Amino acid sequence: MKSKKFIVIVSLFVLASMLLAACKTSTPTSASTTPSASSPDTILIGTTDKVASLDPADAYAVRDWEVIKNISDGLLTWKPGTTDLEADLATDLGTVSADGLTYTFTLKDGIKFGDGTALTATIYAAQLNRLLTIGPKCPNDVADSLAVPFIKSIAAPDAKTMVFTLIKPIGFFLQILAGAPFTAADPAIFKADACNLIPTAPVYGTGPWYISQYNPDEQMVFLPNPYYTGAYKPKVKEIIVRFYSDPNTMALAVQSGEIDIAWRLLSPEQLTPLKSVANLHVGAINGGAIRYLILNHTMKPMDDPNVVKAIASSIDRNEIADTVFGGQVTPLFSMVPPGFLGADQSFDTTYSSPNLDAAKKFLEASGYSATNPVTITMMYPPEHYGASTAAWMQVIKKQLEATGEMKVTLTAQEWSTYEPALTGGDSYQAGVLGWFFDYPDPSNYMDPFVYNGGEGTNVTKAATGSTTGTPLNDKADQLVKLLAQADSETDLTKRADEYKQAQAIYADLVVTLPLFYQAEHVVYNSKISGTSTLASPDTLNIGPNIVFYYSTLSKSK
Amino acid sequence: MSPIALIALIIGVPAVLLLAYVLITGSSGLRRYILTRVALTLPMVFILGTLVFFILRILPGDPVSSALGPKGTPEMIAHIRTQLGLNDPLIVQYGRFLKNMVTLKFGNSLVGGHRPIIDEMSERFPATLELIIPASILALVIGIFGGTLAASKRKKPTDYGFRIFAVFIYSLPVFWFGLILQLLFGVKLGWLPISGRIDPIIGTTLKTYTNIYSIDALITGNWPAFWSVVQHLILPVVTLGLIQSGLFIRMTRANVIETLQADFIGAARARGIREHVLIYKHALKNAMIPVITLIGLQVAILLAGAVLTETVFSLPGMGSYLVERISARDYNAVQSVITVFAMLVAVISLAVDIIYSLVDPRVRY
Numbered sequence: 001m002k003s004k005k006f007i008v009i010v011s012l013f014v015l016a017s018m019l020l021a022a023c024k025t026s027t028p029t030s031a032s033t034t035p036s037a038s039s040p041d042t043i044l045i046g047t048t049d050k051v052a053s054l055d056p057a058d059a060y061a062v063r064d065w066e067v068i069k070n071i072s073d074g075l076l077t078w079k080p081g082t083t084d085l086e087a088d089l090a091t092d093l094g095t096v097s098a099d100g101l102t103y104t105f106t107l108k109d110g111i112k113f114g115d116g117t118a119l120t121a122t123i124y125a126a127q128l129n130r131l132l133t134i135g136p137k138c139p140n141d142v143a144d145s146l147a148v149p150f151i152k153s154i155a156a157p158d159a160k161t162m163v164f165t166l167i168k169p170i171g172f173f174l175q176i177l178a179g180a181p182f183t184a185a186d187p188a189i190f191k192a193d194a195c196n197l198i199p200t201a202p203v204y205g206t207g208p209w210y211i212s213q214y215n216p217d218e219q220m221v222f223l224p225n226p227y228y229t230g231a232y233k234p235k236v237k238e239i240i241v242r243f244y245s246d247p248n249t250m251a252l253a254v255q256s257g258e259i260d261i262a263w264r265l266l267s268p269e270q271l272t273p274l275k276s277v278a279n280l281h282v283g284a285i286n287g288g289a290i291r292y293l294i295l296n297h298t299m300k301p302m303d304d305p306n307v308v309k310a311i312a313s314s315i316d317r318n319e320i321a322d323t324v325f326g327g328q329v330t331p332l333f334s335m336v337p338p339g340f341l342g343a344d345q346s347f348d349t350t351y352s353s354p355n356l357d358a359a360k361k362f363l364e365a366s367g368y369s370a371t372n373p374v375t376i377t378m379m380y381p382p383e384h385y386g387a388s389t390a391a392w393m394q395v396i397k398k399q400l401e402a403t404g405e406m407k408v409t410l411t412a413q414e415w416s417t418y419e420p421a422l423t424g425g426d427s428y429q430a431g432v433l434g435w436f437f438d439y440p441d442p443s444n445y446m447d448p449f450v451y452n453g454g455e456g457t458n459v460t461k462a463a464t465g466s467t468t469g470t471p472l473n474d475k476a477d478q479l480v481k482l483l484a485q486a487d488s489e490t491d492l493t494k495r496a497d498e499y500k501q502a503q504a505i506y507a508d509l510v511v512t513l514p515l516f517y518q519a520e521h522v523v524y525n526s527k528i529s530g531t532s533t534l535a536s537p538d539t540l541n542i543g544p545n546i547v548f549y550y551s552t553l554s555k556s557k
Numbered sequence: 558m559s560p561i562a563l564i565a566l567i568i569g570v571p572a573v574l575l576l577a578y579v580l581i582t583g584s585s586g587l588r589r590y591i592l593t594r595v596a597l598t599l600p601m602v603f604i605l606g607t608l609v610f611f612i613l614r615i616l617p618g619d620p621v622s623s624a625l626g627p628k629g630t631p632e633m634i635a636h637i638r639t640q641l642g643l644n645d646p647l648i649v650q651y652g653r654f655l656k657n658m659v660t661l662k663f664g665n666s667l668v669g670g671h672r673p674i675i676d677e678m679s680e681r682f683p684a685t686l687e688l689i690i691p692a693s694i695l696a697l698v699i700g701i702f703g704g705t706l707a708a709s710k711r712k713k714p715t716d717y718g719f720r721i722f723a724v725f726i727y728s729l730p731v732f733w734f735g736l737i738l739q740l741l742f743g744v745k746l747g748w749l750p751i752s753g754r755i756d757p758i759i760g761t762t763l764k765t766y767t768n769i770y771s772i773d774a775l776i777t778g779n780w781p782a783f784w785s786v787v788q789h790l791i792l793p794v795v796t797l798g799l800i801q802s803g804l805f806i807r808m809t810r811a812n813v814i815e816t817l818q819a820d821f822i823g824a825a826r827a828r829g830i831r832e833h834v835l836i837y838k839h840a841l842k843n844a845m846i847p848v849i850t851l852i853g854l855q856v857a858i859l860l861a862g863a864v865l866t867e868t869v870f871s872l873p874g875m876g877s878y879l880v881e882r883i884s885a886r887d888y889n890a891v892q893s894v895i896t897v898f899a900m901l902v903a904v905i906s907l908a909v910d911i912i913y914s915l916v917d918p919r920v921r922y
Contacts, residue, residue: 044757052624052669060625139640139671140625141633198670212761216670216680217873219757240757244871245881248736249752253871256744256751416618416886420634423627433627448627455627462631 040557041237046250046259053197056185057131058138065180070550072183072205075105080552081535081543083440085174100169100490107160112227113186114204121156127185128154130192138195142181169488171495172441208234208551217243232551239550254523262523267386268328271521279526283539284519287546288337289436293513298458299429301374306366308510313351313359314400321516324392332514334503336442342499346507356403363405373407379431384415425456440545442499443487449512457511479505520546527556579911587914598903605899610654613888620667620886641667663893668885674893683768685874688793689859695798700805708813709836719806727803731862735796735869749791752871756785793870797862808851812844846917853909857902
């Protein structure tokens, strides 16, 4: 009996406490008046990407750059829906000295951060110098890829002028300058002496939005920057980016109306059913995400030029695209995807693959035959590039073995083991990799696979003090010189021509074997629209550089 | 006060009070047993942590290469490894790990935002608690009452129905069952949300103290938020709870049947005690001892089940955190999570043993 009384007393106490707590904070909040995911003032974007760093001096991932580009502006930016450059914080595209080493820009008037602090050239230059000094000490180290190798100094001779002095002429410098690392970081948040990967909200920049809340792995809330004076003012009151751990759940969420937009990364299997849902639109962005084979030119049998040429001659890219992806990827015949400066079809021109007769001739020239086939081991990560990787690797195996003179073994390896082993260039003969550019320029599709070990291709060997490394042979030497020349050329016509020549040599060497490029997809409901006066409204003004500007979005009631 | 400290306080204070009560009022055998168990828990966690530390480093792969991908140059990788202390001698790294474990600071994550792991766990652990507590209650309620009902109607349609249900539900894969519920109640009928912990817009108005959103909503009186959290919990809790209930149904049924055949039940029945009193008061109480043991063991299984449930429903909890960090070879995070899980399982096992002795006075240590 006593215990029953005790339970009753405790229950009453708990109930009373809850009621008291409820009364204490019963002041109406906005939640109690507008608790709806279908609010016309808020756009909900789902993603499976994670945020790794919001510090412009450190960030080096697609999601991070997207956030930074929405809260901060740079001197230049890409016009929404395109890879064309336009002035952003600068008054124009700047001027370059005759020797190609000095770029000068003038800042627009009245630029302020989201907390009301004015941006001057002195502050901006100091923050960009932070990229050069603190950047290399930050964990994602974007600076060592996109700033330190190119820039000697950044100065602000007066409050409105910024001067960049380069180490060597760089033909694609303006493209680099449009990226997230060169946006104006708020000095109150991103201090001169330390990296600040995940700052506490609110996080301000000079861009159209600021981050008002961030619950890691759950959601990030963007509100309009009241001091924004740029060209792309927000059209809705709030953007919420919701993070998903499983793309299947995200696909169901956009289908059920829980989110308005699903943006990165849905696989072809998840997209197919969404295409037939009445209120949904699936936009395909022919971005620069490519898949290719790394061939290790210093390991047997890939050290034999005839073997790599035989492989290049045997591949049927259309079969991969049709049978595995139902036509949702596009065959790729050069490392530089179509639409980029100087892009051509060099592998198609050189090999007209599939050409099994040509493949056999190459193999027989090296003494291989049906009774003495060349044995090849190809590696792949089973999950990192989607569950379909095993399927298309099987197609590649079948195509190579169709020559009757190649025997292929496929081996799956988990990503964290696979990636360093493949790109280290000591362990695997061949393996699949994917690439997405840092800046939309052909150099970013070729240089990394040639210079300094080339991500495991070993057509050059890394050498101390050299930016390119020591070439493996004469053709590699010719390619390195041509690429270096094209990299520093500022005349676009000449650059395009030089990259075309380089692609021909690249194909002849089969430095890597380009396979296909994959469109990125954005799925959104019928209430959402992009800006019709800008490029690519069908894909919500997301262009080939897959930069998503939230301020181009509208939502109907 | 950080949310995880607050949670530790909420759980820890009653646990310490219970322990103190038992130590003061319990028999000398029980006292000795509890003190031995506590003393053994510490080396157990230490051995487990040490094993995890070395196994992770024996495994191929590297957190830095994995995070940077093809864009990481050898110089960048070497540079970042040095910064993170991964190039230090193993013994130095191990010393650092032990220090972090003893101080419960756990160090910083090696990937993502490189944030303090204690902060990341503060955000993640409440989501897991909020999932597994109601899921356990659901599993127990269905399991105990279903099992008892089945036992009382032995060899009748109700019994067969519960037995078939138990085997069927326990054999369902969590991710498949979760997906079916999402499709049915989220997409087709539109009754319930299918992902996340709270409506995104309402979530912006919720002030958090414990990061257990239901409790935070209650203590701040944010009823729309509370209702939203409950709605978001229904599908994941039902998924995890129903599947776990299968085992409890079978266990309870078997024990109640066995107890019902005992002499004291026959004697009670002969004295004219009503059947439902006989079953629910006398038989069930005696049949509960093995079930309580099972509850302790189920905690570890629930944590494992939570991994898949959290992934399917995009709940940012400890399970999905562990999976993400194992893939990324985030040594620090994996070591910390496993240490916390080990401590949790050890504490709950101890609590179960204590409850065991309180429920059944015959149990002596």
